[in-house]
Amino acid sequence: MSDWDTLFDELYLRTYAQLGDPETGRRQAEGVVRLVGLEPGADVLDCPCGYGRHSIEFARLGLHVVGGDRSQALLAEAKRRAGEDEWPRFVRADYRELPFEDASFDCVTNLFTSLGYWGDEDDRRAIAEFRRVLRPGGSLVVETMHRDHLMAIYSPRSWRELPDGSLVIEQREIDYERGLSVTRHELVEPDGNRLAAPYEVRVYTATELIGFARDAGFAQVSCYGDFDKTPLSRDTRLVLVAR
Numbered sequence: 741m742s743d744w745d746t747l748f749d750e751l752y753l754r755t756y757a758q759l760g761d762p763e764t765g766r767r768q769a770e771g772v773v774r775l776v777g778l779e780p781g782a783d784v785l786d787c788p789c790g791y792g793r794h795s796i797e798f799a800r801l802g803l804h805v806v807g808g809d810r811s812q813a814l815l816a817e818a819k820r821r822a823g824e825d826e827w828p829r830f831v832r833a834d835y836r837e838l839p840f841e842d843a844s845f846d847c848v849t850n851l852f853t854s855l856g857y858w859g860d861e862d863d864r865r866a867i868a869e870f871r872r873v874l875r876p877g878g879s880l881v882v883e884t885m886h887r888d889h890l891m892a893i894y895s896p897r898s899w900r901e902l903p904d905g906s907l908v909i910e911q912r913e914i915d916y917e918r919g920l921s922v923t924r925h926e927l928v929e930p931d932g933n934r935l936a937a938p939y940e941v942r943v944y945t946a947t948e949l950i951g952f953a954r955d956a957g958f959a960q961v962s963c964y965g966d967f968d969k970t971p972l973s974r975d976t977r978l979v980l981v982a983r
């Protein structure tokens with residue numbers, strides 16, 4: 741069983757906030773702006789925003805960005821990193837029931853494999869919520885692992901050392917029938933302290949996510965392998981744009 745609220749807390753900050761280099765957040769934010777043609781002043785919802793790495797870059801590009809996330813710990817870190825500027829703003833938000841009026845945004849971003857946690861029906865609800873809060877003609881951008889790529893790069897275990905000397909150890913299995921990547925994620929800190937979170941992520945095919953977007957009422961759905969429109973393949977992640 742997954743314990744998302746334990747993973748997306750101190751454990752996530754101690755692991756991924758160390759790994760995520762600022763350059764990646766900047767490159768991806770610029771990629772979204774080019775891909776959907778956003779002008780300064782456009783209203784953007786970055787959900788989930790995690791510790792704010794894309795929201796902060798969107799704001800630097802002149803966008804009026806709201807970062808929404810379920811995790812209080814990650815929102816607090818996002819606020820700390822963003823400082824006192826007017827944008828980005830951060831709001832506690834569960835994407836299955838967004839606390840925003842209909843037609844509030846020109847673009848919604850859902851980046852870094854941020855669906856697949858709560859079951860297929862909840863992901864359908866989330867995509868319907870993203871559409872509800874978009875203005876007519878607005879764009880949803882989803883960037884995620886997809887099943888074909890997972891199959892191409894799958895390895896049952898891995899470990900890496902973080903800058904502070906901690907070790908991240910991951911053991912993975914695939915549940916082929918349910919389409920799940922089942923992971924035991926463990927952080928071993930330099931003093932020997934261990935933090936662990938098992939989790940199961942539903943890893944969709946592009947075809948499945950296109951179906952979810954169409955069912956939610958999006959008229960036009962395109963898939964790429966990156967923000968620069970690299971063709972989608974088993975060797976790329978998935979960037980889905982729904983209008």
Ligand SMILES: C[S@@+](CC[C@H](N)C(=O)[O-])C[C@H]1O[C@@H](n2cnc3c(N)ncnc32)[C@H](O)[C@@H]1O
Nearest residue numbers: 748788789790809810811833834835851852854
């Ligand atoms: C893999 S992280 C990605 C965060 C961010 N997009 C990034 O690239 O750094 C997934 C995020 O989803 C958030 N999350 C999980 N379930 C959520 C939900 N139901 N509603 C809103 N946020 C959620 C977690 O708190 C976490 O910040």
